Amino acid sequence: MSFFFEVLIGGLLSGVLYALVALGFVLIYKASGVFNFAQGAMVFFAALTFVGFQQVLPGWTGLEAGGRAVFWLAFVLALASMVVLGILTEKVVLRPLVNQPHITLFMATIGLTFLVEGIAQAIWGANVHGLDLGIADEPIEWVMDSADIIVSKFDVFAATLAGVLVASLALFFQYTKVGRALRAVADDHQAALSIGIPLQHIWAIVWAVAGFVALVAGLIWGARSGVQFALTFTALKALPVLILGGFTSVPGAIVGGLIIGASEKLAEVYVGPMVGGGIEGWFPYVLALGFLLVRPEGLFGERHIDRV
Amino acid sequence: QEQFIGLPSYRVGPFGSNGASLYGGWIDYMMMVNERDGGVNGVKLSWEECETEYNNARGVECYERLKNKGPTGNSTFQPLSTGITYSVLEKVAQDKIPMVTIGYGRTDAADGRVFPWVFPMISTYWTQASAIVNYIGQKEGGMAKLKGKKIGLLYHDSAYGKESHAIMDKLAEKHGFELTKVAVANPGNEQQAQWLQIRQLKPDYVVLWGWGVMNATALRTAAKTGYPREKVVGVWWSGSEEDTIPAGDAAKGYTAAGFNVAGTNYPVVQDIQKLVYAKNKGNMEDKSRVGSVLYNRGVVHGIITVEAIRKAQEKFGKGKPMTGEQMRWGFENLHIDNKRLAELGAAGFMPDLNITCADHEGAGKLKFQQWDGAKWTVVTDWIEGDRQLVRGMIEESAMAYAKEKGITPRDCTKEM
Amino acid sequence: MLYREAGQFKASYQEDQQIFPIRQDRIGFAAILVFFFGVVPLVANQYWLQAILIPVLIFSLAAIGLNILTGYAGQLSLGSAAFMAVGAFGAYNFMLRIDGMPFLVGIVLGGLCAAAVGVAFGLPSLRIKGFYLAVATLAAQFFIVWALVKFPWFSNHASSGVITAQRVEILGYAFDSPVSKYLLTLAVVAVLALLAKNLVRSTTGRSWMAVRDMDVAAEVIGIRPMHAKLTAFAVSSFYCGVAGALYAYTYLGTVEPEGFSLDLSFKILFMIIIGGVGSIMGSFFGAAFIVLMPIFLNVVMHSVFGGAMPAGMGSNLELIIFGGLIIFFLIVEPHGLARLWQLGKEKLRLWPFPH
Amino acid sequence: MMMNDMPQQAAGQAGGRRIGDVILDLQGISLSFGGVKALTNISFDVREHEIRSIIGPNGAGKSSMLNVMNGVYHPQEGKILFRGEQRQKMEPHMAAKQGIARTFQNIALFKGMSVLDNIMTGRNLKMRCNLFHHALFWGAAQREEIEHRRKVEEVIDFLEIQSIRKTPVGRLPYGLQKRVELGRALAADPSLLLLDEPMAGMNVEEKQDMCRFILDVNDQFGTTIVLIEHDMGVVMDISDRVVVLDYGKKIGDGPPDEVKNNPDVIAAYLGTAH
Amino acid sequence: MTINAATADATSRPAPYLSINNVEVIYDHVILVLKGVSLEVPQGSIVALLGANGAGKSTTLKSISNLLRAERGDVTKGSIEFKGARVDQMTPNELVKRGVIQVMEGRHCFGHLTIEENLLTGAYTRSISRAELKDNLEKVYHYFPRLKTRRTSQAGYTSGGEQQMCAIGRALMAKPEMILLDEPSMGLAPQIVEEIFEIVKDLNSKERVSFLLAEQNTMVALRYADFGYIMENGRIVMEGAAKDLATNEDVKEFYLGLSGEGRKSFREVKHYRRRKRWLS
Numbered sequence A: 001m002s003f004f005f006e007v008l009i010g011g012l013l014s015g016v017l018y019a020l021v022a023l024g025f026v027l028i029y030k031a032s033g034v035f036n037f038a039q040g041a042m043v044f045f046a047a048l049t050f051v052g053f054q055q056v057l058p059g060w061t062g063l064e065a066g067g068r069a070v071f072w073l074a075f076v077l078a079l080a081s082m083v084v085l086g087i088l089t090e091k092v093v094l095r096p097l098v099n100q101p102h103i104t105l106f107m108a109t110i111g112l113t114f115l116v117e118g119i120a121q122a123i124w125g126a127n128v129h130g131l132d133l134g135i136a137d138e139p140i141e142w143v144m145d146s147a148d149i150i151v152s153k154f155d156v157f158a159a160t161l162a163g164v165l166v167a168s169l170a171l172f173f174q175y176t177k178v179g180r181a182l183r184a185v186a187d188d189h190q191a192a193l194s195i196g197i198p199l200q201h202i203w204a205i206v207w208a209v210a211g212f213v214a215l216v217a218g219l220i221w222g223a224r225s226g227v228q229f230a231l232t233f234t235a236l237k238a239l240p241v242l243i244l245g246g247f248t249s250v251p252g253a254i255v256g257g258l259i260i261g262a263s264e265k266l267a268e269v270y271v272g273p274m275v276g277g278g279i280e281g282w283f284p285y286v287l288a289l290g291f292l293l294v295r296p297e298g299l300f301g302e303r304h305i306d307r308v
Numbered sequence B: 001q002e003q004f005i006g007l008p009s010y011r012v013g014p015f016g017s018n019g020a021s022l023y024g025g026w027i028d029y030m031m032m033v034n035e036r037d038g039g040v041n042g043v044k045l046s047w048e049e050c051e052t053e054y055n056n057a058r059g060v061e062c063y064e065r066l067k068n069k070g071p072t073g074n075s076t077f078q079p080l081s082t083g084i085t086y087s088v089l090e091k092v093a094q095d096k097i098p099m100v101t102i103g104y105g106r107t108d109a110a111d112g113r114v115f116p117w118v119f120p121m122i123s124t125y126w127t128q129a130s131a132i133v134n135y136i137g138q139k140e141g142g143m144a145k146l147k148g149k150k151i152g153l154l155y156h157d158s159a160y161g162k163e164s165h166a167i168m169d170k171l172a173e174k175h176g177f178e179l180t181k182v183a184v185a186n187p188g189n190e191q192q193a194q195w196l197q198i199r200q201l202k203p204d205y206v207v208l209w210g211w212g213v214m215n216a217t218a219l220r221t222a223a224k225t226g227y228p229r230e231k232v233v234g235v236w237w238s239g240s241e242e243d244t245i246p247a248g249d250a251a252k253g254y255t256a257a258g259f260n261v262a263g264t265n266y267p268v269v270q271d272i273q274k275l276v277y278a279k280n281k282g283n284m285e286d287k288s289r290v291g292s293v294l295y296n297r298g299v300v301h302g303i304i305t306v307e308a309i310r311k312a313q314e315k316f317g318k319g320k321p322m323t324g325e326q327m328r329w330g331f332e333n334l335h336i337d338n339k340r341l342a343e344l345g346a347a348g349f350m351p352d353l354n355i356t357c358a359d360h361e362g363a364g365k366l367k368f369q370q371w372d373g374a375k376w377t378v379v380t381d382w383i384e385g386d387r388q389l390v391r392g393m394i395e396e397s398a399m400a401y402a403k404e405k406g407i408t409p410r411d412c413t414k415e416m
Numbered sequence C: 001m002l003y004r005e006a007g008q009f010k011a012s013y014q015e016d017q018q019i020f021p022i023r024q025d026r027i028g029f030a031a032i033l034v035f036f037f038g039v040v041p042l043v044a045n046q047y048w049l050q051a052i053l054i055p056v057l058i059f060s061l062a063a064i065g066l067n068i069l070t071g072y073a074g075q076l077s078l079g080s081a082a083f084m085a086v087g088a089f090g091a092y093n094f095m096l097r098i099d100g101m102p103f104l105v106g107i108v109l110g111g112l113c114a115a116a117v118g119v120a121f122g123l124p125s126l127r128i129k130g131f132y133l134a135v136a137t138l139a140a141q142f143f144i145v146w147a148l149v150k151f152p153w154f155s156n157h158a159s160s161g162v163i164t165a166q167r168v169e170i171l172g173y174a175f176d177s178p179v180s181k182y183l184l185t186l187a188v189v190a191v192l193a194l195l196a197k198n199l200v201r202s203t204t205g206r207s208w209m210a211v212r213d214m215d216v217a218a219e220v221i222g223i224r225p226m227h228a229k230l231t232a233f234a235v236s237s238f239y240c241g242v243a244g245a246l247y248a249y250t251y252l253g254t255v256e257p258e259g260f261s262l263d264l265s266f267k268i269l270f271m272i273i274i275g276g277v278g279s280i281m282g283s284f285f286g287a288a289f290i291v292l293m294p295i296f297l298n299v300v301m302h303s304v305f306g307g308a309m310p311a312g313m314g315s316n317l318e319l320i321i322f323g324g325l326i327i328f329f330l331i332v333e334p335h336g337l338a339r340l341w342q343l344g345k346e347k348l349r350l351w352p353f354p355h
Numbered sequence D: 001m002m003m004n005d006m007p008q009q010a011a012g013q014a015g016g017r018r019i020g021d022v023i024l025d026l027q028g029i030s031l032s033f034g035g036v037k038a039l040t041n042i043s044f045d046v047r048e049h050e051i052r053s054i055i056g057p058n059g060a061g062k063s064s065m066l067n068v069m070n071g072v073y074h075p076q077e078g079k080i081l082f083r084g085e086q087r088q089k090m091e092p093h094m095a096a097k098q099g100i101a102r103t104f105q106n107i108a109l110f111k112g113m114s115v116l117d118n119i120m121t122g123r124n125l126k127m128r129c130n131l132f133h134h135a136l137f138w139g140a141a142q143r144e145e146i147e148h149r150r151k152v153e154e155v156i157d158f159l160e161i162q163s164i165r166k167t168p169v170g171r172l173p174y175g176l177q178k179r180v181e182l183g184r185a186l187a188a189d190p191s192l193l194l195l196d197e198p199m200a201g202m203n204v205e206e207k208q209d210m211c212r213f214i215l216d217v218n219d220q221f222g223t224t225i226v227l228i229e230h231d232m233g234v235v236m237d238i239s240d241r242v243v244v245l246d247y248g249k250k251i252g253d254g255p256p257d258e259v260k261n262n263p264d265v266i267a268a269y270l271g272t273a274h
Numbered sequence E: 001m002t003i004n005a006a007t008a009d010a011t012s013r014p015a016p017y018l019s020i021n022n023v024e025v026i027y028d029h030v031i032l033v034l035k036g037v038s039l040e041v042p043q044g045s046i047v048a049l050l051g052a053n054g055a056g057k058s059t060t061l062k063s064i065s066n067l068l069r070a071e072r073g074d075v076t077k078g079s080i081e082f083k084g085a086r087v088d089q090m091t092p093n094e095l096v097k098r099g100v101i102q103v104m105e106g107r108h109c110f111g112h113l114t115i116e117e118n119l120l121t122g123a124y125t126r127s128i129s130r131a132e133l134k135d136n137l138e139k140v141y142h143y144f145p146r147l148k149t150r151r152t153s154q155a156g157y158t159s160g161g162e163q164q165m166c167a168i169g170r171a172l173m174a175k176p177e178m179i180l181l182d183e184p185s186m187g188l189a190p191q192i193v194e195e196i197f198e199i200v201k202d203l204n205s206k207e208r209v210s211f212l213l214a215e216q217n218t219m220v221a222l223r224y225a226d227f228g229y230i231m232e233n234g235r236i237v238m239e240g241a242a243k244d245l246a247t248n249e250d251v252k253e254f255y256l257g258l259s260g261e262g263r264k265s266f267r268e269v270k271h272y273r274r275r276k277r278w279l280s
């Protein structure tokens, strides 16, 4: 029984990490109706930029390598880079494509993916890096001792962070003027323009915030599996979470993440061995598909309005 | 006079860093040979890279593009991807370009009678598996001790990972250990479930058969679930700096197989530093990676290629560029004994090699290295695989292929 | 002034229904056919045939398949590569297990397997829409590849899961040389493209488009969305399946399930978006663009910078330029190269006047 | 005029309009969405060959009523009898099969298709060829295509939209789109035609044209028409009977003149200005 | 053919407030839609822009509010001035801040937002206190009581007319000086049409909001407008004071449906009439 809980808890915690990546998608989708394929690349870019600065800063400034000062300075610089990336994206990619079909914008973000991946590696090189956030990815001892269940300190930390992020973004969308404007833009670009919502600013803001979320996700995932190109694949983990939770719902990302995380782990452990394992790759999608058949807009997504 | 070598490399994509190190080492070695010796008997080495992104279709395109470059066409094709290997398997025979797949590719191609144009050199995946089991046996104090032990096989759920199944099953049967296979879905950046299963199972050893991000994640998750890294044994594609550095402290104590070793204190690597990097010429953007496992593996590629050219020139005319067909002969008659290795400045760097018409593998020996948190240290001498067992399986499989394709195997007694 | 339709009148509906109602277009098209069937085999070298033309043709076919589903029926899918895999492995097994199976029948059967699988995975489309469906089709992508790896029967118990395509023979003639493989591929693709064009301009195509543009309205005028969507899935998967079989038989020769990865699915999606969603001709443009552009960049990079640039930089620059070009083309013409082509013709028609 | 070779409409020849039996009978229809009651216990009928108008303030439930008639919405309560047969749960395409066609308040044309193709979809139900015929586009499929094309061209002539045949509908001005939508509905040879504000956004001249089309359809083919329209001039002039809805309830029903003078209707809808 | 009815009081007319000079618009680089349109809206007036479907009314309005670019349209010639300053290069946001707002044809509400949220987004460009916002909201509800009862519904689920009211209400929330109103009466019940025009009149006289309205309902439009332009095929073909236009014979026949002996029943119009074309 304790094994079951171990798997369950481990699953829930990794689910939160999926949610963190999913959140970036939700933000942009909600604010512009764009399915941002480049989110994974942004996670990679953010983490690589952070690590890159971490490595070069001591040389530039004489600060102690691996110290706190370097960490925060690198964080600020990486964040600034993400903001710049967001603003540039708006200027170069989105602005000329206002009011175009979603699939076109989707494709543009695919182009963006190549661009971002190329730029990241051209600047910082293709080497893989370790990333240490100072919180060990180890079992919490007292839980281990008392219940013989592994609960990682790091995962708990990451989950808390994700929870805070999700809660604040959810509030932001629902109750602020900018949040409302974001949702308006997603519904109808042109109408939003017509009442004077400055799409440019809005988009720059959202992409910057999504960049921030990508940075957080990048740091956490980077600390888990190293900073390397494969960070772009984190996006794949976020997709079933998204459809399960609903593209447009911030809380949906968290709930979806929890469900996907827990169930895929349980499935891999209990069902996997019967069919030869490795089912984690598709199980989340099939599960999400099952949910969708009951609720086609995801658990918390906005219903598609289809009226004649 | 130039000898052209086409390099289907990859420097972007999920395995870009691996490709960059390996092809870097290879190119640096060739530069060094050009600098130091003025090429091979006066024939300068020239090369061109073609980006494959580790993608089969692009690999084929590169193959075709490079095929006719240089005065004698491409002299060897080494794509560093099993997928691409398969995709050009038949083409190389038609175009008469020898394909050398060092430590990857199609295992049964080691049977040179059926696959004259393919050289899975040094060691195949099957030999590797048995060498790993031998290593574990050695650690336990004798193969007999393996009986009743539990070994977990954590493999990348793909053709590459599944390559281990048949042989591991055989070995489990032979040595009486209990084998549990645990699949990791591509790309492998989440392994919570697998390691909890392993934790439940409490195997004595876990063999890590991964590639790319899967490796670092495995080590991280092993640490997280409290599985000792000393008990994790990686294959050679899981045992490079690209795998351990991202894993950070979690990689400490981890051992992995290798048919070459890491380090810069081999004369051959030092020559490269002296003759290439000192002149600001090297291929590596990050010089600190010179001497890394994959870099040195690239040097091995260089050594083998250059020695084959040398060998071919001995037969077909010194100081002339070799054609693919001539190169094939060179590869097939490649004997790099320990003496030659010492001359090359690579004693202990790679195993001695003896390719024959029938045996395109030629060495079948591995060393094991352990990661101490900052670098790899060699912990064993060369350990041989169970070549007899493996050879039997290879021949069986190769004959089946020959039958399917209507190939009459060469009679090796008639060669030479 | 050459490109005018003035003076060309259609006397019957039949004439009006031609694929190319304008005479100049018909002539142009005939010239293209002659060029590809007659001239190319004579002049193209093996590199062009094997590494460029054959894959472009095969990808065009896959792109037509996806275009039918996404461009015409409006169902976004990210599983095309998996359907290609089904086609490849299906054809392989039919030829392996049934003695004397003719090649063309084999690939059609492979295509039909893909169609059947496509319909199964298309069922959710009756309820799920847009990006939700797109992500749901990923289930097909991952599941199919997983199943092909997992069950050794599909690859005839090859230890690595890799299949080696049998020799291609039609009526005793062996298609071994690049030229013959090219011609075979071209013929299959040309015929299927024609059939696809016919489909999309017929009632079937109209009901697909109706469902795409507004499914409620379509239903109100008596089109059954279920029927339309499932036939779209079937036809689309069939095309992808045949493309997959050709991929195995006339292009690579040996394929492994992972070769049909998500990456490939995306690539096919890029093709239709760059080429033009909802255009058969666009599928060809798109395939050519996506296949040729990276190669072109790679070659240019090498000849321009040669050794002057750090090795990794070249590859990264390629990525950057490729990404940039995609964005650039979308901004210039969001409806793809096919639309650009059309606008070009429209301008030509008006030329030398601006409007 | 044209289209006189449309076979199945025997009635209404020579322009003689005669109102027939009840074709559609709605009894006690109630429909609500979550908390919103769109229709409450509404009953009325539509007779063969008549022009039956539905009027009412915005949000009264007129469009919902139309949606109920052709199966887009399923009322929670009430019975629907079409040609005397009670309908069970009915999907829109089944309604279409029974001969009910309609246009929409917010134009629901297929934006990516040309005018011709849009109208051709209207004949979808009459097509017999299958996928394989279509792929070959030879023989049967081509013959069928041409035969239906002929019908569609008649509709195009009738609505005078010959010049825009090949234009993508998305580019057309609003009024023409409405006309195309009518064409698509007409192409199905409907026996019951539901029109949801076909004249919104038109100027008087265009409205006159549209009225003419509607009257002609009604006259020549005897098509029964249910019409929603806010232009009282039009409604009062061309309808046979008018139903008035107000926030989901029926507040009036009868010939135009009677409805016009109904005080409830005046208060709720017409106001004093008219 | 232009009726220069305005000559008499030309001198007394206030200086141009909004003026469009010889504007040409091309869609998609090839489709020429406006062929040199010039018109003026004096401050504090209501100007009607009339014309058949496809004449280019909406395009004209969009070229003023700069929404064309989002439809791949471009102003290729001419200039647009508002209060003496060129505005053709401004973003819609800047224009709204300057007080020019467009209510687009076909409603365009934000479907997933509630009616109230829709209205609130209208005030996006203004930085005002919560109380003032509430006040404004009440004012809109006062004009459109129906909206108040539907305030918590998602706009996508409201009826056509309700959406129209929502769109107009949303624009009012920006407290504009000049509203470009595109077919406000479309799909509205007659009573509401009157109400909306009353509201227009009200805003015009009480708050001195100027209006440029594109309308098909010529009858009502001319009743409320001060001045009118008639467009055909991308050109202005006639202009004049509203009351003069209303009595012009051609306008009466083609736009008001009145011929000699007053309004003709729609049933009586027996033949399709060919409109008299002024140009092209």
Ligand SMILES: Nc1ncnc2c1ncn2[C@@H]1O[C@H](COP(=O)(O)OP(=O)(O)OP(=O)(O)O)[C@@H](O)[C@H]1O
Binding pocket: D171, D172, D173, D174, D175, D201, E027, E028, E031, E033, E051, E052, E053, E054, E055, E056, E057, E058, E059, E060, E071, E072, E073, E105, E216
């Ligand atoms: N996005 C577009 N692309 C191409 N052509 C367009 C576009 N928008 C409008 N048009 C064309 O421009 C012309 C004028 O359209 P516009 O919408 O301005 O007319 P309108 O006078 O407002 O008509 P209505 O009364 O129907 O609203 C029409 O012929 C139309 O086909």
Ligand SMILES: Nc1ncnc2c1ncn2[C@@H]1O[C@H](COP(=O)(O)OP(=O)(O)OP(=O)(O)O)[C@@H](O)[C@H]1O
Binding pocket: A307, D033, D036, D037, D038, D056, D057, D058, D059, D060, D061, D062, D063, D064, D065, D105, E153, E157, E158, E159, E160, E161, E162, E187, E189
């Ligand atoms: N699918 C739906 N979901 C929720 N509410 C709906 C739905 N359809 C209609 N309603 C509500 O039902 C009421 C009636 O709507 P309907 O569209 O039938 O009005 P209408 O009489 O056609 O008005 P208008 O003249 O403005 O078009 C409205 O209040 C609308 O909000």
Ligand SMILES: CC(C)C[C@H](N)C(=O)O
Binding pocket: B080, B081, B082, B083, B104, B105, B160, B211, B237
């Ligand atoms: C380096 C690579 C050749 C290893 C890889 N997994 C393969 O066998 O394809």
Ligand SMILES: [Mg+2]
Binding pocket: D062, D063, D064, D105, E159, E160
């Ligand atoms: Mg309505």
Ligand SMILES: [Mg+2]
Binding pocket: D174, E057, E058, E059, E105, E182, E214
């Ligand atoms: Mg308009």
